[in-house]
Amino acid sequence: MLRRFRVFGSCFLVVVTLTACGPSSKEDMLAKAKEVKTRAQLEGALGKPDDVSKLGPVEKWTYKAKNGKVVFVLVGDTVTIEAAGGQEKKD
Numbered sequence: 461m462l463r464r465f466r467v468f469g470s471c472f473l474v475v476v477t478l479t480a481c482g483p484s485s486k487e488d489m490l491a492k493a494k495e496v497k498t499r500a501q502l503e504g505a506l507g508k509p510d511d512v513s514k515l516g517p518v519e520k521w522t523y524k525a526k527n528g529k530v531v532f533v534l535v536g537d538t539v540t541i542e543a544a545g546g547q548e549k550k551d
Contacts, residue, residue, distance in 0.1 A: 483524055484525055484526065485527050486528050486529070486530050488525075489523055489544075490530060493532070493539075498539065499537045499538075499539070500537075502521065502534075509532075510524045517535055518534070519534045520532070520533055521534060528544060529545050530542065530543070530544050530545075531544075
């Protein structure tokens with residue numbers, strides 16, 4: 461009986477841990493980055509972006525969320541625009 465309880469407890473912990481490790485939702489990411497004004501604050505709030513594209517001093521940081529993506533546009537060291545998009549369609 462005790463062995464079954466341990467096995468069940470272990471399986472439950474694995475499921476909870478794996479669920480928590482997934483990406484955040486768009487809404488969660490935008491809430492975390494609500495007061496962000498600089499590159500350092502954005503990286504501190506959300507971590508490293510999943511994709512970065514650059515054109516001169518302008519950078520587009522893209523974060524993948526579980527329900528789409530969140531994009532921030534940075535000019536120099538300043539966060540200027542944020543946008544959230546839906547799921548990307550797969551052909």
